[in-house]
Amino acid sequence: MATEKLLTGVWHGLYTYQRELQPVYFMATLLQSGAHVVGTTHEAEKGEDGTPLSLFAMIDGARAGAEVTFRKTYDGSGGWEHGVDYEGSLDEAETEIEGHWRIAPTAERPGLSGRFLMMRASGASEKAVRKAFEKA
Numbered sequence: 001m002a003t004e005k006l007l008t009g010v011w012h013g014l015y016t017y018q019r020e021l022q023p024v025y026f027m028a029t030l031l032q033s034g035a036h037v038v039g040t041t042h043e044a045e046k047g048e049d050g051t052p053l054s055l056f057a058m059i060d061g062a063r064a065g066a067e068v069t070f071r072k073t074y075d076g077s078g079g080w081e082h083g084v085d086y087e088g089s090l091d092e093a094e095t096e097i098e099g100h101w102r103i104a105p106t107a108e109r110p111g112l113s114g115r116f117l118m119m120r121a122s123g124a125s126e127k128a129v130r131k132a133f134e135k136a
Contacts, residue, residue, distance in 0.1 A: 005094045007032040007063060013118035014133045015101055023133060028059065028118060037061045037070055045078065053078035066090040068097050086116060095120045096132070 007030045014023040026043035039059040047053050055078045061070020068088050074080035088099025097118040105111035117133045 004065075007037055007068065007097075010121035011097070011118040012121055012128070013097075013116055014130060015116040016114040016133075017112060018114055023130065025130075027121075030059065032063060035062050035064060037063050037068065041072055045080075047078065053080075055080055057084075061086070068099075072101075088116065088118070095122075 009030060011028045011030060013026050013028060015026070016023045024043055024045055026041050028039055028041045030037055030039040037059065038061075041055075041057045041059060043055045043057075045053045045055050055074060057072045057074045057080075059070045059072050061068065066089050068086075068090060070086050071083050072086060073083045082103060084101050084103050086099060086101045088097040090097055098116070100113060100115050102113040103109075103111055119128065119132065
């Protein structure tokens, strides 16, 4: 029986919206202890008026075999303070996590969702992640 690799490390990723918006590139630093997964993300996004934003968020989640779930909570930078729920699956090589994200609707905004792909940093770059994402 093979031993699971920990998720600990740097990951490159992309997420998309259901709408016709460009995929957003992000970097995540994860730390896995037992089944618990924590970390941070850093991403460059655009505000509704097109203004560039640098966004930071905390990750808190879990891993059960190949299934990875976490909540990403933005820290208020760029005016973003909401949470995003992620559900994904590790590939067999344990180098990619692919799945879907969801933001619950509130009185101020409708719910949103989309898909995401994360790749371990070893050998990954924004260009490599974009290419893999297009194939998925």
